[in-house]
Amino acid sequence: MTHKLTQGDQVLHVDTLARVEGEGGMHVVVKDGLVADVELRIFEPPRFFEAFLRGRAWTEPPDITARICGICPVAYQMSSCLAIEDACGVTVPEEIRLLRRLLYCGEWIESHALHIHLLHAPDFLGYAGAIEMAADHGAIVERGLLLKKTGNALMTLVGGRAIHPVNVRVGGFYRLPTVEELRSIRPALERARDDAVATVALVGGLEFPDMVQPQEYVALRSPHGYPLESGSVVTSTGRAFEVADFGANVVEEHVARSNALHAHLDGTTPYVVGPLARYALNHDQLGPLAKQAAHDAGLGDECRNPFQSIVVRAVELVHAIDEAARIIDTWDGASAPFVDVPPRAGVGYGATEAPRGLLYHRYELAEDGTILDATIVPPTSQNQPSIEADLRAFVQDRLDLPHEELVRQCEQAIRNYDPCISCATHFLDLTVEEQ
């Protein structure tokens, strides 16, 4: 089917979006040559985490919420630990925070390497997937896999395993890695650092469709450096609020087409979380190597073309590797693997930066630590309205493209967000409908 959409009123439809985590589709309605409606459809079945967390013990969310997403389990573990510790009035010692940051670096390396090389690069280089791409670009795919392997190795070292790590508990860790164990991964990190810098150069040279994203950017900002495991909320229009006030600033809306709730600032303004938002609001906190790589790739203080998110992701990959090496080099052990977190009645809030953006958790506990209420707002939920806004602008400018090509480019535009549909169900399939 290669008819052009401007020849009439049409519908673009993709049933199952490929190379995203989870199940979703897209539906675009074009009427009289104008985009009338864009819907991101999330039909990943609901799994009701917030419901079955009620009645569980305060110690359980790190293991349970990890199962929301196999690609970013550490994000769920970290946000849930912070929220529960907040409810119980406990702050973990500095060494525990650093070890959490190190584990989180592993997840960023694994997730970003996966998305850059296996999920997004095939769009830019014209392949259906990384395995097809490997036939012509074997070295790129191999480099991506090696980077991913290093991220997974770091997660395994600190967390026990890469998918659903077993070593995280409320209050810290079950077992501390030894200095020798941590140093054993240094050679792999050295190699990864060079590979990541080469990746920035590679993706910085790709061709990007023109597009400027007008939305407000939202990310954490932390005294402990580029935001991963801690911080409070800042936005590109100068709003700033504590994580505890997230619920007062963000309104989640339930729309018929999606099992993922749509999040808006103040109930009306779509906003963007993730690499572009983090970079715009925190680029000053990148390490020297990541700053240099960003500069060499032509990135300024802010990047508003969502297609260039792949470049920012690669810059963050450099930073995560550099940061992991820095933490390991300064690590001289901790006094205890965890601190006790005795339960008490109260409400706690936690937010960290998942690879895809800010991930918010809120728990209300009874006196004995039983969870009375849980709220989880994943990054893809927050990005959903913006993905739809991007698609609306993107499709309108490209209605003269052949249908197949337009569908392919729309998929690419959606993958700019590295949408994690498994997380957000509470996501993709592309239809463009002719009316």
Add this chain to the structure above:
Amino acid sequence: MTENGRPKLAVWKFASCDGCQLTLLNCEDELIPLAGAVEIAYFPEATRAVVEGPYDVSLVEGSVTTAADAERIQEVRQASRLLVTIGACATSGGIQALRNFADVAEYRSIVYAHPEYVETLERSTPIAAHVTVDYELHGCPVDSKQLLEVLAAFVQGRRPRIPTYSVCVECKRRGSLCVAVAHGTLCLGPVTLAGCGALCPAFARGCYGCFGPQDTANTDSLADRLSILGMDESQVLRVFRTFNAGAEAFRRESERHDGARHDTEKHESQQHEEATP
């Protein structure tokens, strides 16, 4: 088979976290050689290319939680010569099977402002409750070495060499300290299927059962022990009611400790004959 004799592999997703199919992408050293040995014919998480069925081996991740998925799994079965389920969701219903012990209408209204927009079944069920399954690989998530062994076995036309003994056997072999005996730590190792390499005890925590029950799990005896260690009924219930809550042995044990058990008949129909090839 494809024209060049490579078997066609398909990877399907139902309700899940994507972690088990990610396990395949996490085989960084084996992925490209694997793509040479089999034709990856359908794997939406990895490629938008779709090769038409039928498929020689289908890997199925996730549980059935919607009416549409209950129909889709029938189509997957029909298109597949061998169907292998991977992970706790596909083999036991997963963490989302916690709804099986609750009122799903209430769950829906807790999470969603407009429950009427959300289509969901009352229960989360394993794939074998719907279609004949040729092999079940357990774990939350599955172990990458076990996954590669299963794929290799089916490509070579043999039974996979996957142990059916408990985590305790792996733990002894690894030479880990028994956290249950030495520290009185709650550990599901004696009743849990091996496969993870006895990971948790090596990290100074008890096994939490993410590979599901082993073949001859004496959960009753372990539950007694947990009571002696000072756990109350609700704690014992929660121990068995996690990622494999719907697996027969764990389900039965949790229900023994469920004072507020409201709907036994709901679960009777849930029992399924484990399919054998």
